[in-house]
Amino acid sequence: MMSLLFAIALGCVFITSQIVAKESELVSYSGFQTVIDNQNTNTNKNTSDTKAAYNLDWTSYHRLSNIYAFLTYLNTTYPRLVQLINIGSSYEKRPLYVIRISSSPSPGTRPAIWIDGGFHAREWISPAVATYIIQQLVEVPANAKLLSNVDWYIMPVVNPDGL
Numbered sequence: 772m773m774s775l776l777f778a779i780a781l782g783c784v785f786i787t788s789q790i791v792a793k794e795s796e797l798v799s800y801s802g803f804q805t806v807i808d809n810q811n812t813n814t815n816k817n818t819s820d821t822k823a824a825y826n827l828d829w830t831s832y833h834r835l836s837n838i839y840a841f842l843t844y845l846n847t848t849y850p851r852l853v854q855l856i857n858i859g860s861s862y863e864k865r866p867l868y869v870i871r872i873s874s875s876p877s878p879g880t881r882p883a884i885w886i887d888g889g890f891h892a893r894e895w896i897s898p899a900v901a902t903y904i905i906q907q908l909v910e911v912p913a914n915a916k917l918l919s920n921v922d923w924y925i926m927p928v929v930n931p932d933g934l
């Protein structure tokens with residue numbers, strides 16, 4: 772619960788940071804690049820040593836295929852809680868997915884919360900925040916009350932082309 776609230780807070784900070792990104796790009800772009808280069812060393816990390824049923828963790832920067840495999844796994848494993856919705860294709864013809872998380876017998880009839888990530892190519896942390904929130908909502912029973920009054924619609928990678 773605390774870690775989920777932290778993730779949401781981090782997401783809010785991140786959204787705020789997008790607004791100021793243009794200015795910070797001017798002053799410290801080279802500093803950011805070093806950080807990004809260091810993060811990218813983990814891109815191909817084989818995470819099969821984790822006990823999870825999916826090849827995704829929150830200590831690495833993952834490929835789109837890993838993120839989509841995670842969403843597909845949740846869709847298959849938690850059919851009563853999760854619906855994976857294909858909302859079309861990107862400019863480069865990659866599928867676009869929204870995951871709906873709802874404990875309601877008639878989803879779509881309650882207020883909804885929308886979260887998205889991965890709008891811009893360089894913003895590596897935002898798909899991680901969105902997929903972490905998904906994992907916390909779906910797989911952590913202690914967070915069930917966050918599903919009691921609302922449906923969640925989360926799109927972790929809005930721009931899979933990275934353009």
Ligand SMILES: *[C@@H]1O[C@H](CO)[C@@H](O)[C@H](O)[C@H]1NC(C)=O
Pocket residue numbers: 817818819
């Ligand atoms: C990851 O490692 C496991 C076991 O060492 C192996 O079976 C699997 O093929 C590896 N996956 C990738 C993507 O390299």
Ligand SMILES: *[C@@H]1O[C@H](CO)[C@@H](O)[C@H](O)[C@H]1NC(C)=O
Pocket residue numbers: 843846847850854855856857
């Ligand atoms: C999600 O799972 C259902 C079956 O439970 C399946 O019919 C549907 O095609 C899956 N959605 C996606 C986008 O894979």
